[in-house]
Amino acid sequence: MNLPTLLEKTKQLFIRKFSTPCSGIASCPGRINILGEHTDYTGGLSIPAAINRWTLVAYGPAKRNKITFWSENFQDFYSPDLSNNNGPGKSWQKFLHATLKCLLLEFPLNKKKGVNLLIYGTVPLGKGLSSSASLELALLHALNSHFQLKLQDQEMVNLAKKIENDYLKVPSGFLDQYACQYSKTHKINKIDFENLTIESSEIEPLEGMVWVCIDSGIKRRLAASEYSTRVDQCFEFLKLVSSQFPSVKTFRDVESAHLDSIKDLTLKRRARHMLSENRRTQHGFHALIDGDWLELGRLLNKSHASLSQDYEVSCQELDFLQSTAVTHGACLGSRMMGGGFGGCTLNLVKAEIGTNFATDVTERYYKHCGIKADYYVLQMVEGARTHK
Ligand code: GLA
Numbered sequence: 001m002n003l004p005t006l007l008e009k010t011k012q013l014f015i016r017k018f019s020t021p022c023s024g025i026a027s028c029p030g031r032i033n034i035l036g037e038h039t040d041y042t043g044g045l046s047i048p049a050a051i052n053r054w055t056l057v058a059y060g061p062a063k064r065n066k067i068t069f070w071s072e073n074f075q076d077f078y079s080p081d082l083s084n085n086n087g088p089g090k091s092w093q094k095f096l097h098a099t100l101k102c103l104l105l106e107f108p109l110n111k112k113k114g115v116n117l118l119i120y121g122t123v124p125l126g127k128g129l130s131s132s133a134s135l136e137l138a139l140l141h142a143l144n145s146h147f148q149l150k151l152q153d154q155e156m157v158n159l160a161k162k163i164e165n166d167y168l169k170v171p172s173g174f175l176d177q178y179a180c181q182y183s184k185t186h187k188i189n190k191i192d193f194e195n196l197t198i199e200s201s202e203i204e205p206l207e208g209m210v211w212v213c214i215d216s217g218i219k220r221r222l223a224a225s226e227y228s229t230r231v232d233q234c235f236e237f238l239k240l241v242s243s244q245f246p247s248v249k250t251f252r253d254v255e256s257a258h259l260d261s262i263k264d265l266t267l268k269r270r271a272r273h274m275l276s277e278n279r280r281t282q283h284g285f286h287a288l289i290d291g292d293w294l295e296l297g298r299l300l301n302k303s304h305a306s307l308s309q310d311y312e313v314s315c316q317e318l319d320f321l322q323s324t325a326v327t328h329g330a331c332l333g334s335r336m337m338g339g340g341f342g343g344c345t346l347n348l349v350k351a352e353i354g355t356n357f358a359t360d361v362t363e364r365y366y367k368h369c370g371i372k373a374d375y376y377v378l379q380m381v382e383g384a385r386t387h388k
Pocket of ligand 1: 033036037038039040041172173174175176338339340
């Protein structure tokens with residue numbers, strides 16, 4: 001469904017649920033990450049893009065002084081009790097509770113003004129396409145507008161990261177929030193997480209190529225604990241290197257030669273991924289601008305090898321999907337995407353045989369792993385905003 005159709009549908013759903021029109025709708029897309037995986041929390045580089053899957057939050061005044069959510073996807077109401085520090089039991093409600101808690105700490109809401117909110121989304125949940133950042137940012141935009149908080153986009157981006165880090169206890173970087181907020185339809189953003197700057201360049205719509213995500217169907221089971229371990233290992237590595245080379249103050253001061261002095265092979269491999277992935281991202285940015293799809297595909301494949309072998313965040317199913325994809329004539333490159341341990345692969349595919357590619361790979365995946373995989377053919381879109 002495209003955005004105008006989704007907006008219209010959400011508008012109608014709101015009227016049906018709350019018997020009054022909404023005053024506005026906030027939308028926030030999910031994202032893919034083309035290159036630069038597991039680089040954000042070490043101040044590295046990434047080139048993500050927002051995708052044509054959205055979370056929408058329609059909002060309108062409530063008669064009673066109360067916050068009420070209706071989730072169209074979960075077919076359930078939720079009225080948060082913010083005095084309860086443990087939060088709600090259901091996982092979709094946890095995101096809403098955490099967002100409200102985090103926002104309220106810094107920006108008191110007008111207590112006399114209740115709000116009804118209807119949430120409807122098409123971002124696949126828990127597949128590494130940033131469904132959580134998309135929900136948090138859409139909700140922040142909706143509350144910002146309803147309560148006239150006058151928050152800037154960057155303030156909402158900062159809050160959304162804080163929700164993940166401080167409330168949901170995921171030590172993630174800024175990748176998802178920057179991608180979901182700042183992406184543009186005809187531009188590619190290279191984000192530098194050391195100084196939080198964006199280099200933006202016009203690109204032609206992918207001539208003859210499409211991005212296809214194939215969902216391994218594997219729940220990102222180890223994601224939370226292993227993600228934290230990777231973050232810790234990177235900081236342990238930095239501590240070691242800077243104790244030997246005082247000129248090394250940040251990850252970006254690290255050079256390949258510094259790795260020679262590190263005896264711990266695991267830390268060495270983690271650092272090798274960090275360095276090589278930043279280089280690939282730099283090259284990939286130019287390949288995208290030049291429309292050099294062959295080079296971009298090659299970089300995707302290299303990124304997968306590095307994530308699988310050096311960073312060890314892949315799994316058998318993702319490795320199978322990747323190696324199967326690249327044997328298909330339509331695919332120029334493929335890699336696991338997002339935090340890893342399940343979720344999706346990202347594939348750069350010749351458009352005219354894109355669907356044929358996806359059905360072929362998913363059939364072979366079913367035969368080999370016994371899992372029926374979904375796939376999504378994606379387009380690049382604009383980041384989060386509010387529609388009146
Ligand atoms: C998750 C995190 C991001 C980023 C990616 C890996 O999506 O939320 O901050 O670290 O994993 O690139």
